[in-house]
Amino acid sequence: MAKSIEPNIADLANGWLKSYELDYKLEQESLNAEIDKALSDYFTKNGGSGANRPDAKLLLQDKNLDxxxxxxxxxxxKDKLVKLDAAGKVENRTAKNESHFKNINSFAVNGAVHYANALLHHTSYTDIIAIGMTGYKDESNTIQHEIGVYYVSKSNFGVGQKVGDFTDFSFLSPTHFDAFIEQVKTLTLSQAELDKLKEQREKEIDASLVRLNNDIYQNEKGLGENDRVYLVAASIIATLGVPGKVAPLEKADLKSSTEEGNTDGDIIVRKIKAFLNEKDIPxxxxxxxxxxxxxxxTTTNINKVTHGESQLKRVFVKVVDDLGIYYKIGLTTDFTGKLFNEMYGWLGFSQDKLNDVVLTPSYIATLLAKLARVNKDSYVWDFATGSAGLLVAAMNEMLNDAKNSIASPEDLAQKEAKIKAEQLLGLEVLSSVYMLAILNMILMGDGSSNILNKDSLQDFDGKYDFGKANAKFPADAFILNPPYSAQGNGMNFVKKALKLMDKGYAAIIIQGSAGSGKAKTINQKILKKNTLLASIKMPIDLFIGKSSVQTHIYVFKVNEAHHPDERVKFIDFSNDGYTRTNRKKASNNLKDTDRAKARYEELVSLVRFGKSKLNIFTxxxxxxxxxxxxxxxxxxxxIPIDTKPTLQDFKKTVGDYLAWEVSNLLKRQAGEGEKSGK
Incomplete structure (x- = not known):
């Protein structure tokens, strides 16, 4: 095999850096404490933990001082520059969504992108340039080299995008660096590419969450179900930080001391306090x-020091190492939704309450928000918030609408703040679940101010609780997945919410029996003031693994009595295009096997505009x-099925019967022939 000419490549490239008078550092040298620490904390290229050492590193500033x-x-x-997957992306993950150490080790760009992810994971830097360079000597002993330059950032989920083709490093020189960064800023991924990356990250998140859950469950004894949830919540809040105000808590800050007031628990509590004080939370x-x-x-057991480390520090380190990158790079919606689904599994609710804690899948939450016609000016509420998944979906719809319709960055920032602070309201009665909802909204950039720990049926009067206390919440969109064990399968929540609304739309997902007799009296009362626009039969396996009840979505127009002549749209959505499995070890239990995304879009159009929008559906x-x-x-x-038989049916039946008789006769004859030895 040809001999590596890596020293020659390093010599050539470092010579360029020197000629541009750049302050570059070689692998053993320190760049700055934050970056050095991130590289040593991140798992090495071979797996396991230990030092990561890029061959060279720099920290450059552009004209905006970034x-x-x-x-x-x-x-x-030769040919060791970059290994891409079938989609043309840097292939640093295996089919099982684990780090592809063979590629990370063997290919220059893959190694550099791996290091860049260490910085995304463990530092405040969100935009990193990863460069790979390789080469060989041709038959005339001349060095032939090639360079790969990739942009790794929060916006591309750490996967990396190729910036362009370069023959040397002069794009890093002070003369050309600003123009290079301008080029980087014009790189945009299409929505389809972003969706694909998001999907890939989601699978990784699933794997990480299951790993974390199993690890804590098996190895951390003495922690109750709620404790586990609170520990993950506390660890995440402590490491979030507030730029310029509260430094994120680092693993090294926890000293596992037994000194009063300085235990690991005390340190985390102080950090959370500082974080909450900076946030505008009542x-x-x-x-x-x-x-x-x-x-x-602050319990004694969790702070007890064994072999120089408290249990609290161990759990904190596990959370940061397994999950840090996902909430740091802003995958908030999907991340928190999944985090809470996983942690819900930890809250061992008793069997009879099982159906009450089935979280709504995120794509169904988005569907409900669309059916309730949520836009940037909506005021949305949910009377059984759970982990706030429905409110998060609604908030995303609102923020997207704002982005697409407000051109001024200043106006947009104000609108986004208003959406999060004033235009969402949720109620959750279970305190451990309420905690998850709060954390969810804090991670989302804080729409937590109006998540209330109240019983929506008993204690809620339709008013803001914080900020605008005593002002009526002007709800015009209601979304809900109620506890099905409640009265009328949960239709009592719908009755109360709609009664407090003056206008707008509501979309609820509920056990189907609520519409066929279980909530008869409540439904009659609802229709005296509201119109049923649509009834949608959902796939039976929607909540596979959690519950197998038949659900329906009902869509209402609020504050307009149902007229007997109103045409209700009945839609059979049993085939929504997804195939679901319930395999514990499957990397993805939800597969789009028949144009699922297009089916969901068509469903929303059918409910709003009627039959003219029929395309995929029959x-x-x-x-x-x-x-x-x-x-x-x-x-x-x-649809009523005509069961009266036609002459055609009769002929077919007689034909089938005669064919059966003849085939039987032939079989009998063949059998008798064999017996008589013919």
Whole structure:
């Protein structure tokens, strides 16, 4: 095999850096404490933990005074520049979503992108340049080299994008660096590419969460279910930090001391306190969060030091190492939704309450928000918030609409702040679940101010609790996945919410029996003031693994009594395009096998505009008919099937029977022939 010429490549490239008078550092040298620490904390290229050492590194500033870490990896063989996957992306993950150490080790760009992810994971830098360079000597002993330059950032989920083709490093020189950064800023991924990357990251998150859950469950004894949830919540809040105000808590800050007031729990509590004080969160809520987390963080057992380390520090390190990158690079929606789904599994609710804690999958939450016609000016509420998944989906719809319709960055920033602070309201009665909802909204950039720990049926009067206390919340969009064990499968929540609304739309997902008799009286009352626009039969395996009830989505127009002649749209959405499995070890239990995304879009259009939007769905899946507003049990209709037999049916049946008789006769004859030895 050809001999590596890596020393020659390093010599050539470092010579360029020297000629541009750049302050570059070689692998053993320190760049700055934060970057050095991140590289040593991140798992090495071979797996396991230990030092990561890029061959060269720099920290450059552009004209806006923004810093860009530059990480460079050299190789010395032909064809060892970069290994891409089938989609043309740097292939640093295996099919099982684990680090692809063979590629990271062997290819220059893959190694540099791996180091760049260490910085995304463990530092405040969100934009990093990863450079790989390799080469070989041709038959005339001349060095032939090639260079790969990739941009690794929060915006591309750390996967990296090729910036362009370069023959030397002069783009890093002071003369050309600003123009190079301009070029980097014009790199944009298409929505389809972003969706694909997001999907890939989601699978990684699933794997990390399951790993973390199993690790804590098996190895950390003495922690109750709630403790585990609170520990993960506390660890995440402590490492978030507030730029310029509160430094994120580092692993090294926890000294596992037994000194009073300085245990690991005390340190985390102080950090959370500082974080909450910087956030515009009402005092009562701050106190409640602190009290709840403090109860777990300051117990003696968890702070007890064994072999120089407390259990609390161990769990903190696991959380940061396994999950840090996901909430740092802003995958918030999907990340928190998944985090809470996983942690819900940790909260061992008793069997009879199982159906009450089935979280809504994120794509269904988005569907409900769309059916309730949520836009940037909506005021959305949810009376059984759970981990706030539905509110997060609604918030995303609102923020997207704002982005697409407000051109001024200043106006957009104000609108986004208003959406998060004033236009969402959720109620959750279970305190451990309420904690998850708060954390979810804090991670989302803090729409937590109006998540209330109240019983929406008993204690809620339709008013803001914080900020605008005593002002009515002007709700015009209601979304809900109620606890099905409640009265009328949960229709009592719908009745209360709609009663407090003056206008707008509501979309709820609920056990189907609510529309066919279980909530008859409540439904009759609802229709006296509201119109049922659509009844959608959902796939039976929607909540596979959690619950197997048949669910329906009902869509209402608020504050307009149901007219007996109103045509209700009955849609059979049993085939939504997804195939679901419930395999514990599957990397993905939800597969798009039949144009699922297009089906969901068509469903929203059908509910809003009617039959003219039929495209993928057939006429046998869409049916319009009236209901009797005084009935309350006729909400789940399907197309009447004509069961009267035709002459054609008769002929076919006779034909089938004769064919069967003849085939039997032939078989008998063949059998008798064999017996007589013919």
């Amino acid at each position: 810093y860009f870490p530059i990480l460079i990896e050299y190789k010395g063989y 005092k009562e809520k701050r106190d409640l969060i602190l009290r709840t987390l403090q109860n777990t963080l 006429e046998s899946e869409y049916y319009e008919n009236t209901i009797d507003p005084n009935n309350g049990a006729d909400w789940n209709q399907s």
